Amino acid sequence: MFKHIPDVISDEEAVSLINETRNGEVFRLLRHGGNDIVERLVSIVKEHAPAKTTGKAYWRVESKGDGHDWHYDGAYENGKPNHMAWCQYSAVVLLSDPSTFNGGEFEYRNSEDEIVSLKEELHKNMIVYSSGIDNDPVLHRANPHGEGRRFVLLMFFEG
Numbered sequence: 064m065f066k067h068i069p070d071v072i073s074d075e076e077a078v079s080l081i082n083e084t085r086n087g088e089v090f091r092l093l094r095h096g097g098n099d100i101v102e103r104l105v106s107i108v109k110e111h112a113p114a115k116t117t118g119k120a121y122w123r124v125e126s127k128g129d130g131h132d133w134h135y136d137g138a139y140e141n142g143k144p145n146h147m148a149w150c151q152y153s154a155v156v157l158l159s160d161p162s163t164f165n166g167g168e169f170e171y172r173n174s175e176d177e178i179v180s181l182k183e184e185l186h187k188n189m190i191v192y193s194s195g196i197d198n199d200p201v202l203h204r205a206n207p208h209g210e211g212r213r214f215v216l217l218m219f220f221e222g
Contacts, residue, residue: 064152064193065171065201066111071189072216076100077158081214084124093120093218104156104189105218111191114152114220122218124158130167130207136194136219144196151195151222157185157215164211171203185215195222 072080080100093116096102101122108114133140137150155169161182168182171192181190192201205215 064112064191064199065173066191067184068107068111068189068191070187071104071107072100072156072158072187074187077156077187077214080124080216081158084126084214091122093122093220094118098122101216101218104154104216107189108152108154108191108218108220112152112193112220113222114154114191115222116220118221119147119149120218120220122216124214124216126212126214127205128208128213130205133202133204135196135200135202138194138196138200140202142196147194147219148196149221150219151193151198152191152220153194154189154191154218154220155185155215156187156189157182157213159186159212159214161186164213165209166206167208167213168206169203170206171201194219198222 136153168180
């Protein structure tokens, strides 16, 4: 499952989430709530996937310059469980204006095993995808980015 959901966040909301991370990365369990913007985005995810905010489900705002190599969120590439084996669905929103950094594309392999690259398409839009070992997880990566800062909202859900 892979869904692109347009216009889920405003410029002001994106800046608010970025500003929350200025003093270090934010990591919060979804079951604790506490952020109206994230709670609204979680409700959008739940309209498109049977995602649960119980247990270990969490959200974070990340600005990792070296990216992430090819992976599944809830399994190793060989299909064995990883440290996030509980994760069944994931969601990503690019908070930063894509013209303010180089690189940083989100890439995934579609059902035809083609690599699809997204950057501008993620800005203030959300992708929701399956990430669990038993629900056809989406293989993906985040390319490293150079000049500028790339902030992304990541959400991970139980199923």
